[in-house]
Amino acid sequence: MNWKHLFDKDRLDRGYNYYIENRVYDVILTENSIVSKVEGSRSNIYEVKITFNDDEIDSLYCTCPYYYSDFNCKHMVATLHKMEEIKNNTQSNILDDNYDEKSLFADLIKEVDEKQLRQFIYEHFNDNTTFMEEFINEFQQEFTPEDFDNYENMLENIFNIDVVELYNENGFYQDTPFQKYLENFINDKINLLYKNEEYNYALQLLYMIYENISKKTNAKQYIEIDTILNSCNYYMEKIIDKQDNAANEEIFTYLINKIRYDFTSDTTKYFINLCLNKFNSVLYLKQLDSTIGEIIQISNNPPEKILLTKYELMNLLDYPLENINSFLEENKEYPKIMEILIDEEIKNKNIDNAIKLLNENKEIHGNTFSFESDLLLLSLYKCKNDNYNAIRELKTIIYDFDVKDMYFIKELKELLSSEEWNEELSNIIIFYEKSYSYDFLNDLYIEEHDVDKLFYNIINNCQLKQIEEYREYFEDKYSSNILSIYQNYILNQAKTAKNISGYTLIIKYLNYMISYNNSTYTVKNVISTLKKKYKYRELLMEKINEFELLNSLI
Known part of the structure; x- marks a missing residue:
């Protein structure tokens, strides 16, 4: 399917990055359509739907703000790459070249003498530590309090490691053993407890991991916290699915208390996610909402994650719209809250309000204001045929963000008079010469049909081989x-x-x-x-x- 011509280079590059970062999920692929969710910037989730017929795109839709602009967005690109991956995998798996060998292996497993099999396994795998651990995890059935004590001691020893001694002379360790120890403990010991339905023991060890990470100074220097805590949440959710309501009530109480009394930037968001994912009845949501509200009230500067959770709960609990809008307005100095306000204005086609908020956001956050937000401002000004401000935004994109993309140069040229463009072109050339962007200047001179400047730029500033190019x-x-x-x-x-x-x-x-x-x-x-x-x-x-x-x- 030929679809890349529907997107500009920047969207193609950014969309492909989203695809390889595995941001596309919940994919539903049919004969004539694909629907997906894509995690965008600042963890926003956008829904994409694309329809097609006979390898031709019929329609593209996304819930992101760029759907209302002149651009087809990067979320669509990521989804189309995912579609191609699924189709390629489906075709490559139709016929397995090892079918005969696998069939023979399956037949032998059925027929082999058990004693011979035991002897073969022992002789060939008794030095293979990985195989032995997997074998023990799979077939060890009985579990005793002494085993739990051993696991608890193992976990304590992991967290008592003097991580400074693990560092080499350059100030970092090369194979991150602390990370490896924790990952292996979760994958082996926690997994074994779960398989043997020893949920209480598993929970106690998971709680130990959460609490030790929250207390460990500069934990992010030693471990990939998100990897470890995602693994913990994975087993927490599996245990919650298996337990009865009474047992899960205890887990919920633990989570609420940790959120209320032991807030940390590392672990609290994972507790909140567990509550939202697994305790989503109105009764539980109201308790979580009350807890989040208390944190906001007693904090002079509540974390953005807490405010976003409050906003999500207000929607889930059907708060009056005026209350939700008032809450957002009160906290719009937070980037993601402001983004929500802007998205709502765009969805409601209140373009002037969206522009006002985007410019207000620019004043609040200054240099942290994102390139994507300037792109959005540009598209909104173009929707209003506001050439003056569109020109201003294009210059911001070109000069402040140092974007090397002919698309924006061409857009600027279209909006300027011939006299204005000649003056601006001189400024652009000086700007890119100062940043040594000679390759991009070659493209600019080609676009301007200026073979003289192209030639002298190459012989004076580029590699000799570029003459032939x-x-x-x-x-x-x-x-x-x-x-x-x-x-x-x-x-x-x-x-x-x-x-x-x-x-x-x-x-x-x-x-x-x-x-x-x-x-x-x-x-x-x-x-x-x-x-x-x-x-x-x-x-x-x-x-x-x-x-x-x-x-x-x-």
């Missing part, structure tokens, strides 16, 4: 200059060339020279000079003779 634009006008440049390069190169690689480079540029019209005379002169000066370099002479023969110069 761009020769189609200036060959007719500057072929004699190019031949002279190549001649000087070859003769200089010959002064130091003493091996096959140096000689090969000389022949490479002789080939470039001979490919230009009316170049034979100059090439013969270069060869004559080389033969006179370096006649005792046998390998070089051999290469030159081959070149002459191939190009009928003899």
